[in-house]
Amino acid sequence: MLGQRPTLASLAEREWDLIVVGGGITGAGVLLEAARQGHKVLLLEQQDFAWGTSSRSSKMVHGGLRYIAQGDVRLTRDALRERERLLRDLPGLVERATYLFPLRKGKFPGRWPMTAVLSLYDFLAGIRDHRFVSRRELLSRVPGLDATGLSGAMSYTDALTDDCRLVIRCLLEAARLGGESLNYARATASRRDGDRTRLTVEDRLSGEQAEVSAPVVINATGAWADRLGGAGPDTAPRIRPLRGSHLFVDPTRLPVDDCLTVMHPRDGRPVFVFPWEGVTCVGTTDLDHGDDLDLEASASAAEVDYLLELINSQFPDAGLSRDDVLSTMAGVRPVIASGKPAAAGKAPSKERRDHAVWQGDGVVTVSGGKLTTFRLIALDALAAAGLLDARAARRARRSNAPLFRPLPEAPLQVDQFLHGVQDDDALIRWVLENEAVVHLDDLLLRRTRLGLLRRDGGAALAPRLRALTGDILGWDEARWEQEWQRYQALRERFYGVPPAERAAA
Numbered sequence: 001m002l003g004q005r006p007t008l009a010s011l012a013e014r015e016w017d018l019i020v021v022g023g024g025i026t027g028a029g030v031l032l033e034a035a036r037q038g039h040k041v042l043l044l045e046q047q048d049f050a051w052g053t054s055s056r057s058s059k060m061v062h063g064g065l066r067y068i069a070q071g072d073v074r075l076t077r078d079a080l081r082e083r084e085r086l087l088r089d090l091p092g093l094v095e096r097a098t099y100l101f102p103l104r105k106g107k108f109p110g111r112w113p114m115t116a117v118l119s120l121y122d123f124l125a126g127i128r129d130h131r132f133v134s135r136r137e138l139l140s141r142v143p144g145l146d147a148t149g150l151s152g153a154m155s156y157t158d159a160l161t162d163d164c165r166l167v168i169r170c171l172l173e174a175a176r177l178g179g180e181s182l183n184y185a186r187a188t189a190s191r192r193d194g195d196r197t198r199l200t201v202e203d204r205l206s207g208e209q210a211e212v213s214a215p216v217v218i219n220a221t222g223a224w225a226d227r228l229g230g231a232g233p234d235t236a237p238r239i240r241p242l243r244g245s246h247l248f249v250d251p252t253r254l255p256v257d258d259c260l261t262v263m264h265p266r267d268g269r270p271v272f273v274f275p276w277e278g279v280t281c282v283g284t285t286d287l288d289h290g291d292d293l294d295l296e297a298s299a300s301a302a303e304v305d306y307l308l309e310l311i312n313s314q315f316p317d318a319g320l321s322r323d324d325v326l327s328t329m330a331g332v333r334p335v336i337a338s339g340k341p342a343a344a345g346k347a348p349s350k351e352r353r354d355h356a357v358w359q360g361d362g363v364v365t366v367s368g369g370k371l372t373t374f375r376l377i378a379l380d381a382l383a384a385a386g387l388l389d390a391r392a393a394r395r396a397r398r399s400n401a402p403l404f405r406p407l408p409e410a411p412l413q414v415d416q417f418l419h420g421v422q423d424d425d426a427l428i429r430w431v432l433e434n435e436a437v438v439h440l441d442d443l444l445l446r447r448t449r450l451g452l453l454r455r456d457g458g459a460a461l462a463p464r465l466r467a468l469t470g471d472i473l474g475w476d477e478a479r480w481e482q483e484w485q486r487y488q489a490l491r492e493r494f495y496g497v498p499p500a501e502r503a504a505a
Contacts, residue, residue: 002175002436006182008203012210016042018387019199019212021187021228022220023047024054025163025371026355028170028181029378030218032403033396035179039387042212043179044201046186048442049171053222054371055164055446056297056331058246058284059276061086061094061372062158063125066270068117073124075354079372080125083159086372089403093169094161097274099259100133100142101156104149107263114154121156130156141258144315158259160276163371164446168435170374173404183436190217190228190363197362205438216385217363222334223293225367238356239367240337241290245299245330246283247307248452253324254280254311265313266306273311279326279453282307289332296494299328301501325497327452336368357384375403410434425464432472440469440483441490457491 018034020027023045034041045051063080067073086094103111111132118130133153139145171181188209189200198213219228223241259274273282285303304322311320336356355369355377366381379396382388388396407414411427431437431447443465444451450458458465462484469475475483 002171002181002434005436005438006180008182008185008201008206008208008210011042011180011182012201012212014040014042016040016212016214018042018385019044019197019214019217020220021045021199021217022222022224023049023167023171023181023183024052024220024222025050025167025170025374026054026222026366026369026377026381027218027220028054028167028174029374030220030366030381031179031181032170032174032177033375033378033382034387035174035177037382037388037392041174041179042214043171043174043181044185044187044199044212045181045183046204048183048438048446049181049436050164050167050446051296052224053331053333054167056244056246056329057163057371058244058272059160059163059281060158060272061161063121063372064370065117065121068120072354073120075370075373076121077124078376079370080121082372082375084125084127085375085400085403086161087159090161090166090169093165094159096157097160097259099156099158099261100138101154101261102138102145103151103153105151106149111152111154118154118156127157130154142256142260144317145260146314146316160259160274161371162277162449164449166371168447169404172407172434176405181436184438187228190361192362215362216387218381218385219363219365220367220381222367223289223332225334225365228363228365236337238337238358240288240335241293242333242335243287243289243297243330244284244333245297245303245307245328246281247299247304247328248276248326249280249282249311249320250324250326250455251275251278251280253320254282254315254318256280260314262310262314264306264310266309271307271310273314277449277453282311283329293332296490297330297332298494299330299498301498303330304328304498305500322497322500326455327457327491327495328497329452329495334367355380357381359384425468428465428468429472432468437473440465440487444487445491445495451487451491452495457488 017039018041020030020043027043031041031043061083063076067076087096122128122130133155135150135152138153184204186202186204187199188202191198196213196215197217198211200211202209219225226237226239256273256275261270264271308320357366357380364385369377379393383393411430413427435447437443444458466480
């Protein structure tokens with residue numbers, strides 16, 4: 001388990017084969033695969049694990065239908081094969097879900113183009129589960145859906161997960177294999193010293209600084225990759241940060257049982273409306289993110305309006321407003337820039353979603369890619385770092401061996417979707433004991449999603465949480481009050497619902 005947080009000084013005394021910087025899904029995947037290969041590996045994360053993109057995605061483990069349309073069949077094939085592997089290895093945490101793509105007369109794509117694409121999609125995944133759903137059945141399954149021009153829908157399957165719990169699951173598995181990880185540890189500088197790369201690291205909790213070193217460092221910091229990956233003032237950035245925002249909506253106001261893929265009336269972009277952890281999630285947007293990356297991303301008022309417009313166009317009788325939104329969630333995708341600046345007019349949604357690996361001065365940088373293909377991305381990074389030869393990398397890619405072993409010592413729900421048991425004391429106790437919780441927001445916004453899924457942000461549970469954190473983490477009354485105030489401020493500022501923008505006079 002992650003257990004008690006190690007000291008930076010103790011980690012600096014050890015010899016490492018590899019240091020990974022970045023505690024999102026890519027870094028966690030690299031840590032796990034390196035530990036599986038028997039390497040002595042350390043992961044450092046400047047915030048909490050999965051603090052950035054990997055707790056703020058659309059929660060989908062999928063092949064990506066639109067990548068086929070863009071001609072990227074290989075990416076779709078790899079993602080679908082990894083999807084099936086994760087469904088097999090992590091039942092409950094990764095769950096198959098039915099997706100419905102409504103078809104409307106005179107609107108592209110029609111039934112037969114979608115049938116052709118889905119036939120290829122299923123073939124690449126090695127399954128067959130797409131079918132046409134009649135108009136009558138669709139309206140029965142999705143009450144309130146706009147019936148204008150509706151001819152039916154195409155049904156297929158992909159998968160849903162809790163992205164943050166997937167990251168934590170990788171870290172837990174890596175720890176059982178000897179991998180070490182430390183959150184709230186920022187790499188502030190790097191230098192090459194002979195055959196080793198040395199990182200200056202600051203423990204953001206204690207203020208302690210130390211130097212750790214390894215023959216190679218893998219920079220898996222996602223949207224932050226240019227900082228450690230060699231982009232300077234005269235170098236074009238390799239990363240185009242794109243923000244995607246979501247709404248969590250009261251399910252009594254927008255009940256859905258299946259994942260809907262619907263087109264926004266304003267620009268024709270596909271947006272998902274789907275059930276997740278007992279609420280309805282709507283997203284995502286796709287915009288250039290120009291804000292400070294060291295601040296948590298947050299949904300803008302315009303993005304909330306955009307997503308509410310989508311809901312009310314597809315469900316015209318719903319009449320949803322900001323009052324129906326429980327919380328918002330925004331993340332920054334680390335998309336590899338195409339070389340065409342945003343000002344040149346290339347739409348964010350047109351950028352490719354594959355990953356890239358580059359290196360210099362003892363640092364191998366990996367960024368981009370999809371949540372679904374994190375294992376393949378990790379293998380590519382390890383190969384570039386010289387820790388996996390070409391033959392071993394091919395063998396690992398083709399391997400069908402299980403990626404994860406059960407956690408028999410954990411409550412059953414910790415390796416499954418939380419399914420409404422997020423406030424179970426046994427589960428929360430296990431998380432506090434085993435998952436390196438430092439701040440209350442680590443627990444309420446990431447390890448569990450209580451802060452997002454409850455209108456009160458978990459306030460009703462405060463007395464129980466106060467007792468558990470005191471018992472397990474040793475927080476006294478002053479520390480609890482400090483953490484509660486910190487959490488409430490973060491939730492309101494970055495996960496709340498911004499007021500509507502006033503029209504110009």
